[in-house]
Amino acid sequence: MPKPVIAIFDVGKTNKKLFLIDENYQIVYERSARFVETVDEDGEPCENLDSLKSSVYDSLNQVLQMKEFDIKAVNFSTYGASFVYLDENGEPLTPLYNYLKEYPEALKNEFYAKYGGEEKISLETASPILGSLNSGMQLYRLKHEKPEVFDKIKWALHLPQYLSYLITGKAVADITSIGCHTQLWDFNKNQYHNWVSEEEINEKFGEFTAADSSIETKFEGSSFKVGVGLHDSSAALIPYLANFNTPFVLISTGTWCISLNPFNQDPLTKEELKQDCLCYMHFKGKPIKASRIFAGYEHEIQLKRIADHFDRAAYLFKHLKFNPSLILKLANKIPENQSDQTKFSAVSAFGERELSIFQTAEEAYHQLIFDLIKQQIYSLKLILNTGVRRIFVDGGFGKNAIYMHLLATSIPDIEVYASSVSQATAIGTALAINDAWNSNPAPTDMIQLKYYSAIQRTI
Known part of the structure; x- marks a missing residue:
C-alpha cells in the first residue's frame, strides 16, 4: 500500500530541494538540484526562473509516478524578498531580480521624502532600511523606472506564492512573506501600509490567504492539497x-x-x-x-x-x-x-x-x-x-x-x-x-x- 506523504519544495539561493515527508515526519525521499544563475537586463546575476519552473514541474511529475508514495499535499518554502511579476497569462514579465541589487539613491530619497521619512516608515513597517532587500521597494522601483512593464503586471507574487501558483493557478499573498522586512505591512494597523495603496501596488497582490490554509488542486490527473508557501x-x-x-x-x-x-x-x-x-x-x-x-x-x-x-x-x-x-x-x-x-x-x-x-x-x-x-x-x-x-x-x-x-x-x-x-x-x-x-x-x-x-x- 502506498505511503501517504507530503511533498515539500525547499528553495534556497544555492540548493533547491524536494522532500517527501511521511505522517511521522520522517523524510522518506530527497532530491536536490542546483542551477546556473542567469543575468538581468543590467548584467547582474539572478535566479534562473525558467530552470526553477521546469524543475518544479518535472520533480512533481516524477514523484507522482512513484507507486510507493501517495502524495496527499504539496507546499513550498523559499528565501524571501523576491517578487515574480506575472502578466494576465501568468507569464513572468521580468527576471527574478536579486535582492542584493543596488537600489538607486535618488529614487530611495524621493520615496522617503514623499512618505514621511526613513524613521517613520521603518517604525511602522518594522523594517530597517535595506534597499532591494525591502521587497516593496523593488515594486516601487519597477513602477517608476519601467511604468510600461508595471502596467502589464496582473500579479506580483513573492517567490513561495509563485511556486504555489504554478500548481494551483491561484494568486495569493501570504503574511510570512508580506510581513518580513518588505516595508509593505503596517504592523500598528495590521494591514498594508498606506503608501502601498497610494501607489496602487496592493492591486497587484493576490488574495490574502492564511499561511496554514491549503487549496484542493488537480494536477496531471492527481488530486491533492496545495499550501500557499512560506x-x-x-x-x-x-x-x-x-x-x-x-x-x-x-x-x-x-x-x-x-x-x-x-x-x-x-x-x-x-x-x-x-x-x-x-x-x-x-x-x-x-x-x-x-x-x-x-x-x-x-x-x-x-x-x-x-x-x-x-x-x-x-x-x-x-x-x-x-x-x-x-x-x-x-x-x-x-x-x-x-x-x-x-x-x-x-x-x-x-x-x-x-x-x-x-x-x-x-x-x-x-x-x-x-x-x-x-x-x-x-x-x-x-x-x-x-x-x-x-x-x-x-x-x-x-x-x-x-x-x-x-x-x-x-x-x-x-x-x-x-x-x-x-x-x-x-x-x-x-x-x-x-x-x-x-x-x-x-x-x-x-x-x-x-x-x-x-x-x-x-x-
Whole structure:
C-alpha cells in the first residue's frame, strides 16, 4: 500500500530541494538540484526562473509516478524578498531580480521624502532600511523606472506564492512573506501600509490567504492539497512552536546569527531599528521580534587569520574542546574578559586584537569565540523579554562546544540548549498545513536537544 506523504519544495539561493515527508515526519525521499544563475537586463546575476519552473514541474511529475508514495499535499518554502511579476497569462514579465541589487539613491530619497521619512516608515513597517532587500521597494522601483512593464503586471507574487501558483493557478499573498522586512505591512494597523495603496501596488497582490490554509488542486490527473508557501525563516521556527509552549528564543546560526523571539510583540523602537532589529512574521500572523549579527561571516574571516598566523589548518578548529583554564588565563591577560567587567558590544573586538599576544592557536580561538559571545549577548538582549526561560541554538554554532559553554556562562538564569531539527525549514513547511494531509498530531520528538547545565557553566 502506498505511503501517504507530503511533498515539500525547499528553495534556497544555492540548493533547491524536494522532500517527501511521511505522517511521522520522517523524510522518506530527497532530491536536490542546483542551477546556473542567469543575468538581468543590467548584467547582474539572478535566479534562473525558467530552470526553477521546469524543475518544479518535472520533480512533481516524477514523484507522482512513484507507486510507493501517495502524495496527499504539496507546499513550498523559499528565501524571501523576491517578487515574480506575472502578466494576465501568468507569464513572468521580468527576471527574478536579486535582492542584493543596488537600489538607486535618488529614487530611495524621493520615496522617503514623499512618505514621511526613513524613521517613520521603518517604525511602522518594522523594517530597517535595506534597499532591494525591502521587497516593496523593488515594486516601487519597477513602477517608476519601467511604468510600461508595471502596467502589464496582473500579479506580483513573492517567490513561495509563485511556486504555489504554478500548481494551483491561484494568486495569493501570504503574511510570512508580506510581513518580513518588505516595508509593505503596517504592523500598528495590521494591514498594508498606506503608501502601498497610494501607489496602487496592493492591486497587484493576490488574495490574502492564511499561511496554514491549503487549496484542493488537480494536477496531471492527481488530486491533492496545495499550501500557499512560506518564507523560509518563518518556516524553520514552526517545529519549535509546535513542540514548546514555554517562552523561548531561537538563535539560528549561519553566516548571519539571527535571534528570533516569537513571544515578544512589543513594537520596535528607533534604537532597536538602528541596531538592525526587525520583525519576522509568525505563520499565524503575529510579529516575531528579531535581531541579527554577521557573526558567522566574522568567525570565518578571523578563523582564517588565526590559522594563517599559527600555520594551522582551519578545519582543525571545528571540533576543538572547551578549555576552562584557557578562559581563566585570558581573563588575566585581557582585563575586559573578567566576568564582573565584561562589556557586551555591538561589534566583535577580535578583528582589532594583535595575534602575537596569544601563545597558541587554541588560546586565540577561545578569545575569538569569547568576543563573538559578547556580541551575541548584546544582540540577544535587544529582543529578550521577561518570561523567556530557554535559548535554543541551531546551525553551526550549536555544534561548537566553546561557543555553547560561553553562551551558557553569560546568561546563567536561562536554560541553554544546542538544538537541531533535520531539515527544519521543510519540516516546518509541512507542519504549517499538517491538518490538511495528516490525521496524526505533530510529533513531540522531532527536535534533538543538548542541555548545557549549571555544572558545565562553572569556570
